[in-house]
Amino acid sequence: MADMAIRSQQLQEIKTGGNWHVLISDTDQKTVSMISTRPEVKVFGWYGFLKEESKYTVSGKPVSLAGMDKNVSDKILPMKVLEGSYPKEKNEVVLTRNAKLDLGTHVGDTILLEHPDSKPVELVVVGFIEGTSKILKQNAYVMLMTKEGFEYSIPQEEYENLYLVQLSRYCNMQKVITDIKEQYNLTDKQIIKNGNLLAVLGQSDNDYILNLYATAAVLFIIVMVAGIMMLASSLNTNIMQRTEFFGMMRCLGATKKQIMRFVRKEALYWCRTAIPIGILIGTAAIWVLCAVLRIIVPGYFSEMPVFSVSWIGVISGIAVGILTVLFAVRSPSKRAARVSPLTAVSGNINYTQSIRTSAKTSIFKIDTAIGIHHAMSGKKNFFLMVGSFSLSVVLFLCFSVTLDFMHHAIKPLRPWTPDISFISSDQSCSLPDTLIEKLKEYPKVKRVYGRMFAYSIPVVSGSQNKKANLVSYEDYQFSWAKGSLIEGSIDDVKKKENYVLIVHSSDRSLGVSGKITLNIKDKQKEIIVAGLLSSSPFDNAEDEITVICSERAFRELTGETGYTIIDIQLSAGASDSDVDSIRSLVGTDTQFSDRRASNREAKGIFYSMALFMYGFLVIIVLISIFNIVNSIAMSVSARIKQYGAMRAIGMSGRQLIKMVASEALTYSIVGSIVGCIIGLPMHKDLFEKMVTSHWGDPWQLPLGMLGIIVAVVIISSVFAVYGPSKRIRDMSIADTISAL
């Protein structure tokens, strides 16, 4: 899954940023020619970009203009053409989609590229391209033309000549880049790396990929440890059932080393079937997960491979399978080698030799007492079983903290995330309040809500002078804020004009019932803190506090009636033309931000993280289930003759099943308790480090997660009895007790 994620990231990076590894600027043509002929250079292309201080406009609106040669447009920065075609002639251009409405242009239209110091240049719009989420969010326009067109339209002093280089995948890119720098005496400013793409290609000194693979490696080890404990327990039981056989082998002359090799080879023989099955199931599972991601977030995960095979995953799977077996078989093979040749004569060493205490029949009923005793009599086995269960509980609890972190950290997916926003051009309360009512009536608008902002208001809190950003909330936003309320009440803020909410800050000097004096337009106004929020959608400087009040309170405090921002959430199926209509309704004299693409990206990140986290939790759960089912089956198998004798004496089938269930539940209950004793402090520690320190949420007992894992462990114990109970029911008592 890590491999698939990396591949997807690579494709996504190429899609958003282009398929270039190095950008060279501010150098002469000779150096450029020599670099382009290097054997490691796969694609080399020219890219012209207007300097920032350029004042080019189209219809009075500033525009970013870029030119590229064919190599760049075909192989390095291919842009998806939504309408029309890519420019071929020097007077042809393509625009990003958002320019269509804003500039009111269509394919075939002629536009004028204007500059205050030069003649306007006539250009023909031949197409519209998909912009990146960043471009759309910032409502910037990009115009692309051919190299010839750029050189024709723009004076040389207005633009930068940039050269984009795509290196071969099989070279050490860092080394090549360093070599180019040294050979041609280029500075860091002249040669810029595409850090994001290099990182996802594993060619960066950046930590991202290394962290991802390191994380995968750590998880690999954890899963392997759990698997080793589980297998070792099973192998132990398996060996103990066959001590007579090993005694016979020793009788016939097998050395201890030969016995150990025998046991090891037997265990490795299982790998012949188990590993291919595991690889097939794992590959199929990855296909399903990749398909799920593509369905859930098609925009972001469109490049996710669906029927691809991760060779790293396959090799790792084979390695973990073999390593797990090799580690797990060490102790059981030594045990088998220690079996005395006399057991060939005396029969299987059974559990009598290791039993030191009797079952507690005075405390429990006979069947329960024997079941508990079966679980606890073999110290090593008990340790392994309890250890593997408690490891599952610990891992589950610790990993659940990352879910809390993820829910806090990925803001755009909060319920208040808008699809599109209209923002006052000068950040004042200039958007008329009547606009909201108009927008509500639009059919594709699901929700519309506004906020009023007053920035950097001087405040006095206690004896401290600070600055505050005052923000208004309406009903939707107040209801969403309840989820992050740490202390106090939101109702007072909604009802009373001088009550406010503040957002948790690291210094924690202000709390509920605290008083703040605002200095607005030279008037002092005292407000009371009614509630404390762990977070808000707004960022502010360290010495600033965010103060949230009702719209009525804001109007009362500031005298303003309009909005600074109006956010809109669209209904499902809202198209680009719906967005264009809404923009027409609002007008083009406000800033417009289209967050749909960036929301999709954030959703993509969220879902891939969630899939990873939940996927790992599912693996932990599956290991627990397999562990208990396997262990109980092995335990019943080992004691089947004893069960036959008990049936003969008069133990009913139901009592036998109760006995087996008691054994299973002993493992799972003790394992859960030990897991909680170790896992809960670890959960608390991780939660405080990852969540409380950032957002202030106090640690609470993770009853939900705890409930899930403990329920899984216990329910799987109950189900583990099903197979053995069937075996016991079908058992022929006569055959069992007469067998030696």
Add this chain to the structure above:
Amino acid sequence: MEILKVMNLSKIYGKGEAQVNALKNVSFTMQKGEFSAVVGESGSGKSTLLNCIGGLDNPSSGKIILDGKDLFSMKEEERTVFRRRNIGFVFQFFQLVPELSVEQNIVFPILLDYQKPDPESVKEILHVLGLYDRRSHLPGQLSGGQQQRVAIGRALITKPMLILADEPTGNLDSKNAQDVMDLLIKASRHYQQTILMITHNINLTTSVDRVLRISDGVLTDLGGGKNEALS
């Protein structure tokens, strides 16, 4: 008083050419307090007969009536409970529960009924068996003879209608074997216990009331009364 009545008991294993008639129309009765031995060579059907009488194996045909109750007209669970309360077993390999002490093993059938054993009865049996001082020991800490005595105690504790002993001395040395036989005889005489014992050791039959021979599934009465075929 007739305790056991076996009527036309047959047991067939396998099919076709592999078919084996382990028991062929066996019929006999046992009276209360009778100590009978069934002798026969290996593969003659002794254990099959015992397993059927004990309700451990379903006969192919015939009936087994124990104290007026048809054993195989009961459902499996009902038969298990009946066996627990009315039939005692003594196996060749003792088959004690390794996790239970001597005392717990002896009262095992009572514990299976979720009842509390009578401490006086338990004490008496422990003394009779000579195991009072070892009552807290585990089976792994006992000799073979001691383990078999525990098994006999377990068989006796519920004062069952019938005790079935399958080669009870087969795994013991001669001294222990004699001790075990003495216990069984004492149980039969002193407690009026009805005992059916399987053995391949003819020497053990000198102390019993009646000897039955089984050969190729056919049961023959060798005495006390007359030498008659019981199949």
